[in-house]
Amino acid sequence: MAESDTSKLRVLVAGAGAFGREHLDRLTARRDVQVVGVADPAPAARALVSARYAVACCLESPHQMLQQIAADAIVVATPAATHVEIALQALELGISVLLEKPVAADLMSASKLAGVVARSKARLLPGHVLRFSRDHQKLVEIVRSGRIGQVRYVNSRRYRGEDHAVRYSDVDPVLMTMIHDIDLALWVTQSPFRSARAWRSDTGGFRSITIANAVTTSGVSCDLRAAWTFLDSALPPDRLEVVGESGSIELDAGQSLRLYADGQKTDVTLTPGDDPLANEIDAFLACARDSRQTPALSIHDALEGLVLADAMMKSLRLDRPVSVQE
Numbered sequence: 001m002a003e004s005d006t007s008k009l010r011v012l013v014a015g016a017g018a019f020g021r022e023h024l025d026r027l028t029a030r031r032d033v034q035v036v037g038v039a040d041p042a043p044a045a046r047a048l049v050s051a052r053y054a055v056a057c058c059l060e061s062p063h064q065m066l067q068q069i070a071a072d073a074i075v076v077a078t079p080a081a082t083h084v085e086i087a088l089q090a091l092e093l094g095i096s097v098l099l100e101k102p103v104a105a106d107l108m109s110a111s112k113l114a115g116v117v118a119r120s121k122a123r124l125l126p127g128h129v130l131r132f133s134r135d136h137q138k139l140v141e142i143v144r145s146g147r148i149g150q151v152r153y154v155n156s157r158r159y160r161g162e163d164h165a166v167r168y169s170d171v172d173p174v175l176m177t178m179i180h181d182i183d184l185a186l187w188v189t190q191s192p193f194r195s196a197r198a199w200r201s202d203t204g205g206f207r208s209i210t211i212a213n214a215v216t217t218s219g220v221s222c223d224l225r226a227a228w229t230f231l232d233s234a235l236p237p238d239r240l241e242v243v244g245e246s247g248s249i250e251l252d253a254g255q256s257l258r259l260y261a262d263g264q265k266t267d268v269t270l271t272p273g274d275d276p277l278a279n280e281i282d283a284f285l286a287c288a289r290d291s292r293q294t295p296a297l298s299i300h301d302a303l304e305g306l307v308l309a310d311a312m313m314k315s316l317r318l319d320r321p322v323s324v325q326e
Contacts, residue, residue: 008034009285012069012095014062014086015077016040016049019100023075026278028053033285039065062086071095073288075281080105080171084112091120096288098281100127101183102175103299107306110299117299123287125280125295126302128183132279134271136184139240139251142268143188147261148244154188154222155241156181161232165207173210174198174312178226181240182214182305182312185224188242191216192304196311197321201229212312214324 011033013020020040027033038049039062046058059065062078066089073096076086084104087097091113103126104110117124130136143151158177168176186192198212209227216222241250247261257268287293311324 008032009073009288010034010036010069010071011285012037012039012062012065012071012074013077014039014065014074015079015100016042016045016058017077020045020075020077021049021052022277023077023098023281024049024053024055026275026281027075028055030285036071037065037069063089066090066093066095073098073285075284076100080175084109087113087124088116091116091122091124094120094122096122096284096291097124098127098284099124099302101129101302102171102179102306102309103127103302104306105171105175107303107310110303110306113299114303121291123284123291123293123295124299125284125287126297126299127280128180128297128302128305129276129280130180130184131187131297132283133253133276134274134279135251135253135257136240136276138257138268138271139242139249140187142249142259143242143244147259148242148248149246151189151220151242151244153241153243154185154220155239155243156184156223157225157227157236157239159225159227159230159235159238161230161235162207162228163232164228165205169206172313173206173208173226173228174212174309174316177228178210178212178224178312179305179309181224181226182308183301184240185214185216185222186301186304186308188240189216189218189220189222191218191220193217193222193308193311193324195321195323196308196315198312198315200316210316212315214308214312 037057039059074090075098077100193214194217196214201209212224214222238253249259251257259266315322
């Protein structure tokens with residue numbers, strides 16, 4: 001769309017599960033957007049959307065929705081295995097895409113997107129929502145400022161309730177939750193990875209603890225942890241720690257951001273009322289409205305994350321360290 005076009009953006013939403021509804025909550029509250037269609041194969045999900053959001057057109061198939069309803073943008077919040085085909089169809093139609101994480105179930109599938117994105121007039125934004133968290137942005141800005149010196153180590157944890165193993169029984173925890181930490185490590189280090197070693201507790205399923213160590217080509221060691229074993233009422237906060245040659249900074253999401261540098265501890269003020277998903281939607285809609293704008297992160301950033309995710313899952317299968325390029 002032209003930059004001067006002030007009409008409402010026509011937006012579709014593929015997937016009306018819990019996260020699709022998170023998008024709908026924010027989209028339907030905006031005055032510059034009209035949600036013109038929602039697609040989900042589950043009749044109960046479509047009925048809920050019709051009742052809660054007053055969306056006139058709720059269809060079973062995202063592909064049918066794209067064929068039948070004129071739109072400027074689409075949010076894809078369907079299961080990962082369906083992401084690529086929906087995104088490809090939308091891009092070919094000139095419809096911009098916010099593609100939820102993981103952008104694909106594997107690297108080979110995601111690679112199909114790169115060429116289409118390059119030649120499409122529409123934009124694609126991978127849904128790595130923590131890139132739009134103001135507190136994570138503050139952490140990265142401080143790292144970039146040189147206050148803690150050259151980065152040498154990154155540590156993160158992301159723990160979820162045991163119900164995740166039931167809700168996401170078809171998606172490996174590396175792709176469902178650790179993919180956030182992979183993207184954060186790439187963002188912080190600004191470096192691709194050369195090796196990975198992953199371990200998982202022997203539970204016979206995804207109700208497990210996954211621990212991964214990855215080393216960047218620049219020599220930064222990253223320890224990433226995900227657990228789907230907790231009771232929801234007893235979850236510790238998501239955590240990111242970055243250690244440099246002369247200091248460190250650590251974020252306990254929603255609780256504290258602490259900088260250890262120059263011989264002192266500094267509590268950095270958190271951003272009150274921050275909504276990373278709303279920020280992400282803002283950034284996506286700006287690109288959908290004006291195709292001259294460059295997305296905050298690209299399909300190539302998402303592909304780099306999937307390169308490491310694939311290596312981690314290969315390490316789990318083989319029970320040994322692997323080269324990321326194997």
